[in-house]
Amino acid sequence: MEFFLQLTINGLSLGFLYALAALGFVMIFKSSSVLNFAHGALMAIGAFLFLVLSTWANLPIWLAFLLTLIGSFSLGFIIERFFLRPLIGEALIEVIMLTLGLFIMIKGLLLFIFGGDLYSYRKFLPPALTFHWGGIEVAGVYVAAFIIGLIFLAQFGFFFKYSSQGIYMRSVADNQPAAMALGVHVRRVFALSWAIAALVAAMSGIVLGIINGINVHEVSDIGLKVFPVVILGGLDSIGGAILGGIIIGLLETFTGGYLSSGLREVIPYIALIIILLVKPYGLFGLVEIERV
């Protein structure tokens, strides 16, 4: 029972990480229908920017955090302006390949600067965050991750549902020409969605860095784990990303705990194929109906 509970807790916290990583991904998909393979790289950039500012430059934590967010926000703008904008209206494969190219490029650059070592932030979380329940202890970082995740979920929910920018974004994703005809500034929407996505990616990169330490390979490879999560939840559903993340996280730790550790790495992808065959639009995704 103890083992089961511990696995559940581990799975939930891992799932929250996935959910956090998936949020920014869903963000881009929801507004521009771009499948962003570079998401892991964006996370890594955020995590390392925070490392440089907080631990190496020794700025106060809040300032470092703020500067990181501003930095990633502008990075998102730059990426959209220089790489994605020339491709508006191009074939899917080219956009996908461009984000793959971005992924390789950013990862190579980070490896060039930081190498493959494992870094960690200086401790700054208050110890009061650690959560005890019976014999089970939940580390403070997980509690922090949970809180951040909840805040983001609520914020994005409201943003997409009620704010005019959010509604523009949804309209652009749904039907680009129609949105243009109704006077939505499509390019601005794209730029904004990339900026916000880079910001969310940086946040999740930082949380991941606090929990596991930061290593270029590890952080950027989480970007590939996002796919089973978003497919399970539905590519354009934020609630689905959270739920999908938790389910995949639990699936992974239970497989690792009860079956075999080798299977653990691949089980999300097996689940992914099954979901795609049974329910391609995921739990909460928008079903596109097509008739011939």
Place this chain on the structure above:
Amino acid sequence: MRRLRFHPCGNYRETYEEELAIFETDFGRLSTLVGLILLFAVVPFISDAYILYIINTIGIFAIAAIGLNLLIGYTGQISLGHGAFFGVGAYAGAILSTKAGLPFIIAVPAAGFITAIVGVIFGSPSIRLKHLYLCIATLASQFILEYIFVQWESMTGGAMGISIPAASLFGIDLGSDRNFFYVIFFCFSILTWMAVNITRTRYGRAFIAIRDNDQAAEGMGIPIFLYKLLAFAISSFYAGFAGALFAFYMISITPEPFGIWLSIEYIAMIIIGGLGSIPGSVFGTLFIITLSEVLSHTTQYLMNISASIGAATTIAPLREFIYGLAIILFIIFEPKGLAEVWRIVRSSFRLWPFSY
């Protein structure tokens, strides 16, 4: 004897045969013939062992890249699992020759057919999925196949891999680079010829119709699911064939080279070469492999200068950076790839000095 055909100064085609002809002019036919003679009679004798090794690698990868281009460039089904299919071919070839004791000449095509079956299995999600959903499904197949390579130890030898005895063909030992060169480029020529012809038959036209608009294609009576699976089968056959050649050429294989990176590399090859162009796949392979060799040589060169060892080890990741940059620059500035560059260069020669 009919008259030689030259470039007309306009489009004067009157029959479908002329429209579908591979060679527009007799010069094209002639230059292909000269190219083949140069390739088989001159190249293996003027290049040293290292250059020959690179040329052989280019030949093997070009076969698989042509297969991927048939799938992505012609049928429009994006596959992120081509590296794993290449691996399936390599393992199938290795297992068939070591465990089943099949000779080289049977093991390689058999590996191709086995990979085609695997490709159909993993391509079957295309019955319901398309575009990015299919792309993610093939990404999953990449990881699942990689897992099988490592974990199915009784067959694949796990992380240790398999070593293969030296291949021989009709009693000739294929251990040397030069002998293998002939095998690779004979297969390469045949498979390229087949691919070019597939694209101008009923099947190729159906593939292109599915790529351009699958709903319209279905409306015109093309059974799109069958044709999608056929495209997966053909493409995986090419990958498996190349993979088996790779296994016999490398003599021993491990799961390591068949990762997601290889799949990305294949897509980079056909994007840089040109989607929907058979010569483009070959140009792309040439470009990518030459680039990676040049980059690794630069790194090694810097390693040898003792003062810059530190710089060299940090420069290694710059390889990935340049790779990514090359992909991005091609997509933004020349989305049709090297095939288009080649066409522009050629036609500017042809039109000179009266280009408009």
